[in-house]
Structures are given as structure tokens and as C-alpha cells.
Amino acid sequence: MEKAMHEDNMIRLAHICLRELEGAGLELIAVSNITEFQARMARIGKAESHPMLSPDWHDFTSIEAFGIVFRIDGDDVGGVAARFIDIGDDSLAQHWSATYSRLYNSGAGSPVTSFSNAAAREISGKIVYLGELFLDTANRKGRVNWRLVFHYLFSLAHLKWRPAWTYGFVRQADVLSGKASRYGFTRQHIGPQEWEVQVPSRSSSEYLVTLPRIDLQEAAAFYVKHPEFLLDPVPNSGVQAGKQ
Numbered sequence: 243m244e245k246a247m248h249e250d251n252m253i254r255l256a257h258i259c260l261r262e263l264e265g266a267g268l269e270l271i272a273v274s275n276i277t278e279f280q281a282r283m284a285r286i287g288k289a290e291s292h293p294m295l296s297p298d299w300h301d302f303t304s305i306e307a308f309g310i311v312f313r314i315d316g317d318d319v320g321g322v323a324a325r326f327i328d329i330g331d332d333s334l335a336q337h338w339s340a341t342y343s344r345l346y347n348s349g350a351g352s353p354v355t356s357f358s359n360a361a362a363r364e365i366s367g368k369i370v371y372l373g374e375l376f377l378d379t380a381n382r383k384g385r386v387n388w389r390l391v392f393h394y395l396f397s398l399a400h401l402k403w404r405p406a407w408t409y410g411f412v413r414q415a416d417v418l419s420g421k422a423s424r425y426g427f428t429r430q431h432i433g434p435q436e437w438e439v440q441v442p443s444r445s446s447s448e449y450l451v452t453l454p455r456i457d458l459q460e461a462a463a464f465y466v467k468h469p470e471f472l473l474d475p476v477p478n479s480g481v482q483a484g485k486q
Contacts, residue, residue: 255394263391267315294345323373327368328369354435370408396458404455428454
């Protein structure tokens with residue numbers, strides 16, 4: 243009974259998010275082929291995908307990953323992607339150490355050390371990695387309610403894979419400006435790993451941001467009951483709005 247209630251909440255949450263986004267003029271299209279997703283993002287100016295979610299490094303199937311394309315007035319304007327991994331009893335730190343050698347250091351050993359407690363001891367099992375978030379420059383001035391976008395993505399990932407953890411990386415400046423909380427990640431960890439090899443767009447200062455299953459389930463129950471709190475407040479007022 244409890245599991246069915248959680249599943250129902252996720253379906254309802256996804257519907258609420260999609261309805262509000264479409265009402266604000268943003269269409270979200272799920273794309274099961276990551277190669278297609280990468281090509282569509284490249285056509286609107288996104289840089290090459292990171293190795294963790296790149297079809298150039300992995301032979302993804304639709305079971306393992308999907309992308310979501312953002313569209314306004316029929317045109318692609320951005321997107322985000324998700325990848326499922328079952329690391330079993332290994333820790334997230336062990337997974338990073340084993341895979342980063344190939345992905346970021348040409349097989350010459352792990353480029354990261356000094357893992358945080360969350361990565362080394364807490365996170366394991368079925369996990370979802372979110373990445374490749376992009377929005378074209380013409381639409382970056384408050385046109386997107388990111389809380390709605392990410393809770394739609396969280397819901398889809400949960401319904402598809404039922405992960406114990408959902409995680410991503412956010413730059414320190416963006417965490418300090420509140421973006422990770424706005425997205426809906428309930429836990430934010432400074433210094434998840436230290437990079438000994440210089441890698442483009444990766445840094446020891448980035449935060450590991452996570453959403454454990456129990457936190458998502460509680461958020462879904464709350465937002466289904468109070469969908470108005472998914473909306474962004476209008477500055478200097480108590481009124482909620484569908485977009486920033």
C-alpha cells in the first residue's frame with residue numbers, strides 16, 4: 243500500500259510539473275536515444291557532453307539513460323540527461339575511482355582522491371546521475387522554473403528506475419547562489435573528491451548534490467498536496483508565479 247502511494251504521488255507530481263511548464267510555454271520532450279539528444283544539443287550551441295553521459299564513451303541503451311529536450315515555440319532551447327547505474331555494494335567513491343581513470347585520465351590511474359564521507363560510505367546501490375544541463379543564452383533570463391523541470395525529471399527517473407539516490411555536480415558559485423536548492427537537491431556536500439589531474443569543467447570546488455529516495459518521496463507527497471510551493475515567488479510579494 244505504501245509503495246503504491248509513493249508511485250501515485252510521483253505520477254501526480256510529474257503531471258503537475260508538466261502542466262505548469264506547458265502553461266508557461268515550455269515543452270519537455272523525453273528522448274530515449276542519447277546520441278540523438280547529444281546531436282540536438284550540439285545544434286543549439288551546447289558544448290560536447292562530459293564523458294559520464296557521452297555516447298562517445300558508452301553504448302547506452304534506452305534502459306540505461308534518457309534525455310529531456312526543452313522546447314519553446316516549437317524550437318529546441320536546451321535539455322538535461324539522466325543515467326542509471328547499479329553499483330551494488332560498491333560506494334560511489336569506488337565507482338568514481340574505477341571509471342574516472344578511463345574517462346578522464348587515459349587509463350593512467352584515478353585522477354581523483356580524498357573522497358568525502360557521503361561518497362565513500364553513504365551512497366551505493368541503485369543510483370541516477372543527472373548532467374548535461376543546458377539552456378541557450380536567449381532564454382536564460384528567468385524563462386524557466388527549474389524546480390518544476392527537475393521535479394519532473396526526478397519523478398520520471400524514479401518511476402523508470404526507483405533509485406536509492408539521485409545525484410549530480412554543481413559549481414560552488416551556483417550552490418552558494420541557491421541553485422542546488424532551487425533544483426530540489428536536499429543534500430549538498432562540499433569537496434566530494436579532489437582532482438589531481440586538470441580536467442576541463444571539473445574542479446575540486448564543485449559540490450556533490452544528492453536526493454535520497456526518502457527525501458524525494460516526502461517532497462512528492464508535499465508538492466502533490468501543496469502544488470503552489472513548486473512555483474517561484476514573485477519578488478517582493480507573497481504571490482506565487484509559474485516562472486521566474
